Amino acid sequence: MQRYPQAVSIIMRSFNECWAIQASIDAVFQQDFDGEIELIIIDSGSSDGSIQMIQDDGRARLIEIPLGTYVPGPVLNLGAKEATQDWIVYLNADAEPQNAKWLKKLLDPCLNDPKRGVSFSRQVPRSDCKAVYAHDYDRCFGPERESVHWDHFFSMVSCATHRSVLYAVPIREDLHYAEDDEWTRRLIREGYEVHYAIESIAIHSHNYSLRESYKRSFGDAKAMAATSEVHPKNVNLHYYVLLGWMKDAVRDFQWCLKHARITGIFYAAMVRLAQRLGRRAGHHAGWKHYQREI
CATH class of the missing domain: 3.90.550.10 (Spore Coat Polysaccharide Biosynthesis Protein SpsA; Chain A)
Incomplete structure (x- = not known):
């Protein structure tokens, strides 16, 4: 017991x-x-x-x-x-x-x-x-x-x-x-x-705006860059942001379809793009802030 x-x-x-x-x-x-x-x-x-x-x-x-x-x-x-x-x-x-x-x-x-x-x-x-x-x-x-x-x-x-x-x-x-x-x-x-x-x-949950989603993603990525082993060159625009965003959209579409919330896919796509852009910018800013070698 x-x-x-x-x-x-x-x-x-x-x-x-x-x-x-x-x-x-x-x-x-x-x-x-x-x-x-x-x-x-x-x-x-x-x-x-x-x-x-x-x-x-x-x-x-x-x-x-x-x-x-x-x-x-x-x-x-x-x-x-x-x-x-x-x-x-x-x-x-x-x-x-x-x-x-x-x-x-x-x-x-x-x-x-x-x-x-x-x-x-x-x-x-x-x-x-x-x-x-x-x-x-x-x-x-x-x-x-x-x-x-x-x-x-x-x-x-x-x-x-x-x-x-x-x-x-x-x-x-x-x-x-x-x-x-x-x-x-x-x-x-x-x-x-x-x-x-x-x-x-x-x-517990939050309905963040696009601006809030970007800000939170930026802040998290900047802080985590203090110890992250991922080099900024690997958090790039064409692969990390665009290709990653497409993969996010597919996952969101499948989830929305499964849970009968298909109308949510359009806003989801905008949120995912804001998050990806925020994380990329935050990661680069974090490496610079913590004076890590690039």
């Missing part, structure tokens, strides 16, 4: 997510978990009523940082420093645990030995999620996910680890994107394990 800790600390990052945060807080405290749950919410300058909602609810300890100062690594490390418990869970404010088993199923892979590193939840999209992004959630988190064949995949949106792991391998504080990818790659190099807790489910 699995022995669960007597208490956990849940660190929630929040910024203008009044529309989602109450449901996430409620779901946290509705868990089938006999121990104490400490919820710490770090808000980075919300102006949509989130702060008042958190204060009125009264179940979380609120930490406010000034608007415009948010950087993922420092905030994640601050949360761990402020936490009073050794088992630490990170949960985005707009990621709502789907059921009462979310926490236990998330803790399960790491309980026997903290050296096992970190576990992360499955994410399922909201009902209003556009086809192109719903397809991505299938590719990353679905029962037949492609991500199992990728060289690496992890998401910080809903994950659990032990304080000793964070002490041994702190989260890097100078990256504005992809800090979770970089952190877990270092964990693996240090002998820790990254586990996918497929039965721990959080509801």
